[in-house]
Amino acid sequence: MTSYFATILRSISNYNRLENVNRTLTMQLSTGKKINSPSDNPFLYRKIQSYEAESAAYESYLDRIDEGAAVVSVVSDAASLQLDTLEKMLEIANQVRAGGLSTGERTALNEQYEKLTEELNEISANAGFDGKSYLDGTYANSGSGFKVATGPGESYEFLFINATAGSGGLDVESTSVSSVPNANAAVAKLEAAVETLNGFQQRLGTGEFILESRAGLMESKQRELDELVENYQEVDPVRLSAELERNRVLQQYALAAIGSVFASQQNLLDYLFPR
Structure with a gap:
């Protein structure tokens, strides 16, 4: 028995x-997955949880970089539109300063010029999201610029210029082409504004490159962690x-x-x- x-x-x-x-x-x-609960393997479970949390943090930074890149793209597009507008204003100013125009012709050209000046302000005002304008000077100074979190304890700051047409910005709002002397004065300010925007575009390009580099680093670290988790869990x-x-x-x-x-x-x- x-x-x-x-x-x-x-x-x-x-x-x-x-x-x-x-x-x-x-x-x-x-x-x-091999490890689904602490009872399967307490040590590996904690390690996998830690890796997954770190990977999620890198994913969060990638999202912030993408959001920042979207803002920079909008600002860069706006600056390009403003450059096109300034080029049109320069064409008009050079046409007037060349002389040989009647009073009526100068008046008509000056009206076109003033509308283009208004267009500069409209472009600046529309360069933003959710009521924010990124080209009104709010983000123009170091420490208060547009910051993008790019990693643990890291961020990149963009300084967005004041691209309004007024004296605090591109400083072309008070110009006119109603006469040859006025047109001569306008050309000098327009050329300075073009130089300012070109320099700004170059700095934006540098910033975009830095964002891409840091995004690549985050993706690399995230991939390493995901591969570790996969090796444990496969x-x-x-x-x-x-x-x-x-x-x-x-x-x-x-x-x-x-x-x-x-x-x-x-x-x-x-x-x-x-x-």
Whole structure:
């Protein structure tokens, strides 16, 4: 009887052990991960959690860099439009300063010139999001510029110039081409404004390059962490499925062994105590 009892306990123990293993294998197959809870492997679970949190932080920085790049793109496009506008104003001013125009012609050209000046302000006012204007001088000074978080403890600051047409900005609002002398004075200020915007565009380009470089660094670090997690978590579905099937067969054997013991014991009882 003792031998029968030991065999039954051993078979039940094997069955339960295989059942626990099968639960783990089933979870791994359904999630595609080796480690799904601290009970699977406390040390690796904490390490994987740490890697995933760090990777998520890098993803957050990448999002901020993308948002910053979008703002810079809007500002750069606005500066390009303003350069085009200034070039048109220069053409008009040079046409007037060349002389040979009637009063009516100069008046008509001056009206076009004034509309282009208004256009400069409109472009500046529209270079922003959610009520913000990035070319009104708000972000023109160091310390109060447009900052983009680019990594842990790192940021890049863009200084957006005041690109309004007034004296605090491009300083062309008070110019006119109503006469040759006025046109001569306007050309000097227009050329200075063009130089200012060209320099600004170059600095924006440098900033965009820095953002791209730092984004590449964040992506590289994130990729390294994701690869580490993948190495820890990677499962072989074919092998797991085969192991799960093998364990189920072994469970059937364990059940069969238990049934066989009970059957043998019943046969012995029937032999010793026939009915």
